Structure formats: C-alpha cells, structure tokens
Amino acid sequence: MSESLRTNLYQLNSEKIDFFSCAQFSLIHVACLLVIWTGVSTVAVVTCLALYFVRMFAITAGFHRLFAHRTYRTGRVFQFLLAFVGTTSYQKGPLWWAAHHRHHHIHTDTERDLHSPLTHGFWQSHVGWFLSRDSLATDQKLIPNLIKYRELRLLDRFYPLPPIILAVSMFVLGSTLEHYAPTLGTSGLQMLVWGFFISTVLLYHGVFTVNSLAHIFGRRRFETEDDSRNNFLVALITLGEGWHNNHHYYPSSERQGFYWWEIDISHYILKVLSWLGIVWGLQSPPARVYDR
Numbered sequence: 001m002s003e004s005l006r007t008n009l010y011q012l013n014s015e016k017i018d019f020f021s022c023a024q025f026s027l028i029h030v031a032c033l034l035v036i037w038t039g040v041s042t043v044a045v046v047t048c049l050a051l052y053f054v055r056m057f058a059i060t061a062g063f064h065r066l067f068a069h070r071t072y073r074t075g076r077v078f079q080f081l082l083a084f085v086g087t088t089s090y091q092k093g094p095l096w097w098a099a100h101h102r103h104h105h106i107h108t109d110t111e112r113d114l115h116s117p118l119t120h121g122f123w124q125s126h127v128g129w130f131l132s133r134d135s136l137a138t139d140q141k142l143i144p145n146l147i148k149y150r151e152l153r154l155l156d157r158f159y160p161l162p163p164i165i166l167a168v169s170m171f172v173l174g175s176t177l178e179h180y181a182p183t184l185g186t187s188g189l190q191m192l193v194w195g196f197f198i199s200t201v202l203l204y205h206g207v208f209t210v211n212s213l214a215h216i217f218g219r220r221r222f223e224t225e226d227d228s229r230n231n232f233l234v235a236l237i238t239l240g241e242g243w244h245n246n247h248h249y250y251p252s253s254e255r256q257g258f259y260w261w262e263i264d265i266s267h268y269i270l271k272v273l274s275w276l277g278i279v280w281g282l283q284s285p286p287a288r289v290y291d292r
C-alpha cells in the first residue's frame with residue numbers, strides 16, 4: 001500500500017457532500033433494516049440476487065463497456081434496454097455515468113480523478129465522490145457520441161424514475177404472490193426490501209469496489225501510469241470488471257479478462273448475444289498486448 005494511501009485511507013471530504021444525494025443514499029441503506037419486520041423467503045432472496053446480476057450486467061456491459069468505451073456495437077432498442085435497466089440501479093443516468101468514467105480514464109489516479117484512492121483516500125474513492133457536489137454535473141464535452149440519442153438524454157434527466165418503477169413493481173409482485181401463492185411466504189413489503197433496497201445496496205458497493213479496491217489490491221500485469229490492479233474477487237462480484245489493470249492498459253477491448261482463466265461473465269454473455277446477432281463488432285486486445 002502506498003504512503004499517500006496509508007495517510008488518507010479513511011478520509012472523507014465531508015465539506016463537499018451534497019445533502020440531497022447523501023439523504024437518498026442513506027435512506028436506501030436504512031430501509032434495508034425493514035427486513036427485521038418483513039423476514040425472508042426463498043423467492044425474495046432469489047429475486048434480490050437475480051436483480052443484482054441483471055443490473056450489474058447492465059452497468060458493466062452497458063454503462064461501462066458500451067456507453068463509456070464503445071467497445072462493441074448494438075441496435076438502438078437493446079442500447080435503450082441496457083440504459084434503462086442500468087438506471088434502475090440508482091447510480092444516476094447513463095450520460096452522467098459515462099462522462100464521469102471517461103474523466104476517470106483521462107485523469108486516473110491524479111488529483112483531478114474524483115475517485116482515486118491514491119489521491120483522495122479509500123472512502124472518498126468508494127462512496128465520497130458519488131455523494132460529492134463535485135460530481136453532480138455532467139461534462140457534455142466528454143460524451144459527444146451519446147448526447148445525440150434523445151432517449152438516453154431523457155433517461156439521464158429523469159433518472160429517479162426507473163428505480164421508482166422497479167420498487168413499485170417489487171411491491172406489486174410481492175402483494176400478488178402473497179395473495180395467489182401464500183405458500184411462498186412473501187409479501188409486498190418483503191419483496192420491496194429484498195428485490196429493491198437490499199439488492200440496490202449490494203449493487204452500489206459491488207460497483208464501487210472497482211473504483212476503490214481495484215486501484216489498491218491485486219496484481220499489476222501492465223506498467224500503466226496509474227495504480228490499477230487485476231483483482232479476482234472484484235472480477236467475480238462485478239461480472240468481470242476486476243481485471244482493471246488489463247482494462248486501464250487497453251480500454252478499447254470489450255473483454256477485460258484477457259485470458260481464459262480470467263473470469264469475465266459480462267464478456268461471456270456479450271459473446272452469446274453476438275452469436276444471436278443482438279450485439280456485434282466486439283473489440284479484442286490486439287496481438288501486441290499479448291506479446292507484452
């Protein structure tokens with residue numbers, strides 16, 4: 001661990017915290033405590049994990065590999081589907097996400113990088129930057145290829161709507177199951193807690209580990225100018241984003257696990273979707289990357 005990280009490991013720039021963002025983020029965490037009253041059922045846990053998986057895929061394959069890096073191509077309907085499902089994660093909209101991520105690649109691990117654990121500490125890189133007033137605006141100059149899509153602009157503007165739709169759907173689904181399949185032991189409130197609140201909190205911290213842990217712990221295959229790492233555990237929980245040193249070395253590649261043993265679930269799914277003709281033009285690392 002570097003000296004600068006050791007000194008500001010637990011720092012959080014509290015002066016810059018945006019009250020509204022922080023209130024929403026905290027409420028979603030506190031709402032998980034409702035589980036004490038709602039209890040648990042198999043169907044609720046399965047729904048929670050399924051929604052974690054599907055939304056993580058939309059963030060990694062959609063927000064990251066498609067919108068931020070254009071590492072493959074797809075039609076406008078599937079592009080919208082990825083954007084909508086990703087937005088239900090309540091990590092703001094696709095344009096905001098892609099612009100901030102491109103900013104990270106331009107300024108990685110410098111003072112200007114909003115979520116570098118090296119320059120700003122672990123907690124600032126994990127959640128502080130997301131709640132900061134510094135990250136509220138979207139730099140449209142960084143995403144000229146995305147703002148031309150009207151539907152993406154709309155989603156970005158009304159980003160709280162998809163998560164609200166998901167939360168309401170969970171409540172309706174739970175209430176319906178309680179009425180028609182009482183043996184499942186679920187209810188509207190239980191499904192809301194597991195399918196939306198707990199799943200969304202797991203998703204927040206799963207995605208955030210790429211910014212925090214994957215710039216601290218792991219191996220460095222490539223001597224990049226940043227401190228990005230390849231981290232197996234982060235790759236597992238983020239469906240392949242943990243091969244972060246690979247990614248910083250060659251961000252134009254759709255696959256982030258460069259070898260068969262580097263598990264990259266988003267890549268496997270995109271590969272299957274390419275056989276079905278839903279996505280195409282998947283970019284791979286060139287031979288010179290493997291020669292190194």
Ligand SMILES: [Zn+2]
Binds near residue numbers: 108210215228248
């Ligand atoms: Zn990074």
Ligand SMILES: [Zn+2]
Binds near residue numbers: 064069101251
């Ligand atoms: Zn990236």
